[in-house]
Amino acid sequence: MGSRARARRAAAVLGFTGLLCAVLGAVMIVLVPTLIKQQVLKNVRIDPSSLSFNMWKEIPVPFYLSVYFFDIVNPDAILLGEKPQVQERGPYVYREFRHKSNITFNDNDTVSFLEYRSFQFQPDKSHGLESDYIVMPNILVLAAAMMMENKPMSLKLIMTLAFSTLGERAFMNRTVGEIMWGYEDPLIHLINKYLPNMFPFKGKFGLFAELNNSDSGLFTVFTGVKDFSRIHLVDKWNGLSKVSFWHSDQCNMINGTSGQMWAPFMTPETSLEFYSPEACRPVVRGPKHTRMLAFVLLSQLMEGFGLTFLGVNFSHRGARVSPCSHSLASIPQSGCWERRNKADAPLFLSHPHFYNADPVLAEAVLGLHPNQEEHSLFLDIHPVTGIPMNCSVKLQLSLYIKAIRGIGQTGKIQPVVLPLVWFEESGAMEGKPLQTFYTQLVLMPSVLHYAQYVLLALGCVLLLIPVIHQIRSQEKCYLFWSSSKKGSKDKEAIQAYSESLMTSAPKGTVLQEARL
Template identity: 55%
Template sequence: MSISRSKLAAGLGVAGLMTAVFGTVLVFVVPLIVDQQIVKNVQINPHSGMPYTMWKDVPVPFFMSVYFFEVLNSNEILQGEKPVVRQRGPYVYREFRQKDNITFHDNNTVSYREYRQYHFFRNMSIGDETDIVVIPNMLVLGAAVMMEDLPYAMKLVLSAAFKTFNEKPFLRRSVGELMWGYEDPLVDFLNNFFPGMIPFKGKFGLFADFNNSNTGLFTVHTGVDNIRKVHMVDSWNGLKKVNYWNSEQCNKINGTAGQMWPPFMTPETTLPFYSPDACRSMELVYERSGEMLGIPTYHFVAPKTMFANGSVYPPNEGFCPCRESGIQNVSSCRFNSPVFISHPHFYNADPVLLQTVDGLHPNEEEHGLFIDIHPKTGIPMNCSIRLQLSLYIKQVSGISETGRISPVVMPMIWFAESGYIDGPILDTFYNNLVLLPSVLDYMQYVFIALGGLMLVAAVFLGICNKSSMNNESHVQYPCHCATCTPFI
């Protein structure tokens, strides 16, 4: 009996020790295995199967929601009164993205052009593309500011042209026309007599050059040699920096193309990206941790300094000439047109801007820019990039169409590009990168606990066996030899 207990104790001890050692090894090995799988799946590798296909043809649904600031008192504005606007929308468009002209290079970079297509989604919109909206006429009020310093005679010619083509200072057009363009003979006139003044020919529209277009030639790192550089931009249209701005720092092309970032993030990580539409690099900062449908996320937002002017945030001095803080002059990359970008409703901007226009109501929930990202992979789970376009308008002598307009940065439109992972893609993501690592994580502690219990059981059996043997050695047995006193 004691021999079997001894063997059982020894067997349990050996098994327990091996199980505990295996669990301890898993503590160190599982994170390495998970990290290797992440590296394998986030590299841009044409032989990686589904990860490459998802990078090439982004399967995540993207939407562009557009809001117009309809002018309610155009006649009064021409008399110098404060503008009053009303937000119209959203008018929602499904955005399809596809990378083309993909070329891999020997230095572990890849070049591509990403094409965009937009399709109107009526069931997600408040209104239709046939809705009529009144907004400032950029071809009149924008051109007037651009021509302000020209000889008086030239401005008279421009004003006469406006009258000839029946151009008014405020447009009354359908949403579809304002978005994707409408025929305007003034465009041909300006191209003929003021070449280079406007960047397009034919139709004029706020997003006329967006549909069926690409964002330029991006060359990004594949991450094959260094996963910390994956998706980071090496060059854009062959450039390492742009020349729109007045400082080296502001002209730098930093970060990614804005869709994915390198993995293994910490709260100290930032999200830099280059936006061709904004003509500059921008950077988001960590705000808090959270989760989306069970997947851990980091919530990144725009810092208050993103569109601050040079006096509030000196590094932004290179983006000047500046006006109030919170709006950025992009005329240098928009053919000198007096256009400004900002957060919608002048959120995070100088309160003075809100005093010059009635009808604006900024708040973080509706107008803040954010990205929720899975920190282990650098893949966004939910995002909304929100920007506003405004036009600087004023009275310009010699151009009667400007009336007595008081100088004002006039909001025209704001839009939000948003996307989120959902459906089968979310399930695959959760199973491979959240559930499986969690199971492996639990298994290592199960093995350690099981091994510990087996070792305890082995020790207990050993103690019992030793106690039993000691008790047996003290038992008095009867004598059977001739000299012993017989039992009675």
């Protein structure tokens, strides 16, 4: 009796535990998605109490700027009208440091900030030193010559004389450090003195001179604290709701994010949109992969971007001209200065090696080898949080050159879009930031997600234990009752037989002797 009672109590305890697990699992199935969403929203909004705020403020991801130069192999032959030949040099790698300052929270659920960038050369990651010499077009001379194309001949002759006096030539041989961060050139002072609005820079000239220790403009973005539907979207840039650099209202819009974080809970159908100060326009691209939502960025901008400038149209071979074309494409260090429209420098952006552009551009220059693996760009975003995990943005800066009648330094240069440099900005979350991010925003939600189903399944299994125990107990009771009933009949028969033997025999009955 004791063992059966203990078994009944154990079965009851297990059944009660199973009921609790099943109820808890069912409740979690209903509530966990909401809890996960609330946890993610709490930690991805721009708020000092959120987990991602410090990541947003002081980006912990190590960013690198890798620069590749197109070294001119045959500068003298180009002046004689031959096809340019280039040799790619690099990469020259720089560690990029970013931090936000002047962070101001506004009353309309927005925050304003400036993000500064600085660069430090990494010799161990580079294929060369900043002291390496590179032969490349003299951007100042050739750009100035292009801008003088429709000027009076007398002015062109004066410029030719000035170039000769200053020792300026169509091609130059300078170090990587000078090309990157600037060099003194008397031509800059001369042009700024007599043609003050021709170039949008003063002092030293370098492709990345004003990018170092500078900001990309004042961004004002929505925090998502009060209105989650607009989280990370740009409200204004430099106080403007739209720019005026393009011939289309759509291209002049300032929308999307600032390119650092996106709204969480993305789907395979979610499109990626951000405002690029360097490109002076919003960029929109759809998803390529569904798991990490790897997006190919800027390809709409780059396919044909810069093919229409200074009245020169390269679309006769089937190239698609960007609807956001402008006479002045982006100089990397300049951003969208209000004064940049005063210059008509024939510079433009594209994919490296003219990947995804009209083949005529790559065919016009020897030494270019466009391919998707090396020259495409991507951004991997965690779909639940909208936080970038890995990125690689690659852009090329090119210069349109040709012989200008009246300016002797241009010789017999045939019209060509000549690549100058291409660069890659890349970064991947790793180390402690990745561990914190993974634990708080990936691992814990996953554990909760699977725990609800485990609890429900465990509860159902435990609930079966008392049911099975009850069924088995009923079978044992029935068997015991049946065997007890059959035994009582046998006892009654034996007792009747014994009583008959004990009863005395009637008169006249002869008892027979039993013989053994």
